Amino acid sequence: MSRQFVYQDDELIAKPFNWTQMGRLLGYVRPYRKGVAKVVFVMTAFGMISRLAIPLLMSIAIDRAIRPKDGPGSVSLLLWLVAGMLFLYGLRWWAQHYTIHHTNVIGQKVIFDLRSALFKHIQSLSFRFFDKRPAGSVLVRVTNDVNSLQDMLSNGVVNSVIDIAQLTGITIILLALNFKLGLAVMITVPIMFVVSSSLRKRIRHAWQVVRIKQSRINAHLNESIQGMRVTQAFAQEKENMSFFDGMNKSNIRSWNRASALNQTFGPVIEVTSAIGTLILILYGSYLIQSGIMTVGVLVAFVSYVGSFWEPITRLGMMYSQVLISMSSTERIFEFMDEKPAVPEKENAQRMPDIRGDVRLENITFGYELDRPALKGIDLDVKAGMSVALVGHTGSGKSTIINLLCRFYDTIEGRVMVDGIDVRDVTLESLRSQIGIVLQDTFIFSGTIRDNIRYGRPDATDAEVEAAARSVRAHDFIMHLPDGYDTEVQERGNALSVGQRQLISFARALLADPKILILDEATASIDTETELRIQEALGTLLEGRTSFIVAHRLSTIRNADRIIVLDHGVIVEEGNHEELMKRPGHYRNLVDAQYRFLSA
Numbered sequence: 001m002s003r004q005f006v007y008q009d010d011e012l013i014a015k016p017f018n019w020t021q022m023g024r025l026l027g028y029v030r031p032y033r034k035g036v037a038k039v040v041f042v043m044t045a046f047g048m049i050s051r052l053a054i055p056l057l058m059s060i061a062i063d064r065a066i067r068p069k070d071g072p073g074s075v076s077l078l079l080w081l082v083a084g085m086l087f088l089y090g091l092r093w094w095a096q097h098y099t100i101h102h103t104n105v106i107g108q109k110v111i112f113d114l115r116s117a118l119f120k121h122i123q124s125l126s127f128r129f130f131d132k133r134p135a136g137s138v139l140v141r142v143t144n145d146v147n148s149l150q151d152m153l154s155n156g157v158v159n160s161v162i163d164i165a166q167l168t169g170i171t172i173i174l175l176a177l178n179f180k181l182g183l184a185v186m187i188t189v190p191i192m193f194v195v196s197s198s199l200r201k202r203i204r205h206a207w208q209v210v211r212i213k214q215s216r217i218n219a220h221l222n223e224s225i226q227g228m229r230v231t232q233a234f235a236q237e238k239e240n241m242s243f244f245d246g247m248n249k250s251n252i253r254s255w256n257r258a259s260a261l262n263q264t265f266g267p268v269i270e271v272t273s274a275i276g277t278l279i280l281i282l283y284g285s286y287l288i289q290s291g292i293m294t295v296g297v298l299v300a301f302v303s304y305v306g307s308f309w310e311p312i313t314r315l316g317m318m319y320s321q322v323l324i325s326m327s328s329t330e331r332i333f334e335f336m337d338e339k340p341a342v343p344e345k346e347n348a349q350r351m352p353d354i355r356g357d358v359r360l361e362n363i364t365f366g367y368e369l370d371r372p373a374l375k376g377i378d379l380d381v382k383a384g385m386s387v388a389l390v391g392h393t394g395s396g397k398s399t400i401i402n403l404l405c406r407f408y409d410t411i412e413g414r415v416m417v418d419g420i421d422v423r424d425v426t427l428e429s430l431r432s433q434i435g436i437v438l439q440d441t442f443i444f445s446g447t448i449r450d451n452i453r454y455g456r457p458d459a460t461d462a463e464v465e466a467a468a469r470s471v472r473a474h475d476f477i478m479h480l481p482d483g484y485d486t487e488v489q490e491r492g493n494a495l496s497v498g499q500r501q502l503i504s505f506a507r508a509l510l511a512d513p514k515i516l517i518l519d520e521a522t523a524s525i526d527t528e529t530e531l532r533i534q535e536a537l538g539t540l541l542e543g544r545t546s547f548i549v550a551h552r553l554s555t556i557r558n559a560d561r562i563i564v565l566d567h568g569v570i571v572e573e574g575n576h577e578e579l580m581k582r583p584g585h586y587r588n589l590v591d592a593q594y595r596f597l598s599a
């Protein structure tokens, strides 16, 4: 079986641990540094100090109140010490509660900012970027990759600071209580670091593989759902399912592998801590028997060593979390670093109110450098003129439109609107004055009213209805269950092709652009709707410069100027009568249409 789906995005991004990127990521925490500092202060001042003081009180209780070397024990001292310990436990509980609550709030804010920044950036990227990537894989970065940083950013940063402080505190206390015993217990730490750092690389690589597999699943899901009608029409469900199963299984395998590797971190630390405790008991009892150390100090030691491994375990887990997040961080910043292929000049001005003169000067352009889609195109269109672009499929009609809206930049030549190069003005000021009606009319989920209002959100209900009436859409809208408030789902599947087209006409009319671009629908519709659309088109084009990728003879014939394209070159130009007088591409095209209609 040939492989029908190929998702080539996302090769392994195998870079070493990157402090610069980590620094960049932490840059998103910066705005909340005051909050982080507060949490760290509360946790170290109250949480950590109480943690460190409890074993000391315990040791005093044993050596002075319960079993002093000289004289009897003291119940009142014991009660005071127990009360002190209870107070410290309470303080510690409050500090922990405070920390968890605030770190979560900060983490959520950081994730919110990161996701917004990523989405904002993706929206600024040009068509070229989306040409190269399946929608699903873009989706994964905004959802999965950002989510996977959530844990690290919410608890990780704060906990690491607290853990490092606690570790330092305990180390000092252990060495101060008994320098030799402290050193003997800590001898295992370097061993642990050597073992865990060799695991580091493998774990990171394994999680990268998981992310890539997930990204492919999402890309495939996205494509499958969008293409479901075709899949069902060609009865390809089984094939599709087996392909999906393969992806799913491969994802599970790589997940299991990564997860197994990840779990080796815990045991490494446990074994090391067990060895440490063993050393402590053996060497500790020797020291007690030799009279160098008291039982109370050994009890405190046991308690400290317990809390010594705790931050190390957490830091170890945090470290593997950082490694996992590293691949997501890399993938997020890879998108963030993507520059728009159509950049805005730094000193770009706002496009003044457009009159509608358009000039294309000696334009050459290709989506790929070695395959030009347009060659030496010259076109001078005066304001208010309607231009029909005709030609065989792939001749370059849509490409002209893409350049006019500056979805791509020309390789040679320039596009001028009212005598201004489109590269000299801001994209927003240019595009907001150009209306586009695409063949595949995109209806967003929401009401019909919202959809018509899309290009001019401040339009009143009366204006929305007036626009719909002008393009003859009002009647059918009123027949929908809730009229203008009828909810349509994404892509407007419940509407017919003709109805979607009329809604997009109303949308364009309401936005009232001086330049209108229209990719005429090729789908055949009934004669009545066709007539209605033609009338609506007449209203829509009035007083605007228009470029129409035209398929219907009636539209072409009504245009002031017809441009015939062939393999990216203008081969004929004129109005219908002029072009019909001489033999050539256009006359052949019209004759072919007549033959088709009369057949």
Ligand SMILES: Nc1ncnc2c1ncn2[C@@H]1O[C@H](COP(=O)(O)OP(=O)(O)OP(=O)(O)O)[C@@H](O)[C@H]1O
Binding pocket: 131, 367, 368, 373, 391, 392, 393, 394, 395, 396, 397, 398, 399, 400
């Ligand atoms: N995003 C893209 N990436 C690479 N090549 C592209 C892209 N879009 C179009 N092309 C190529 O550019 C050439 C011109 O395509 P264009 O879409 O302008 O044709 P068209 O005349 O509008 O065709 P149709 O009537 O079928 O829509 C074609 O050879 C096409 O394969």
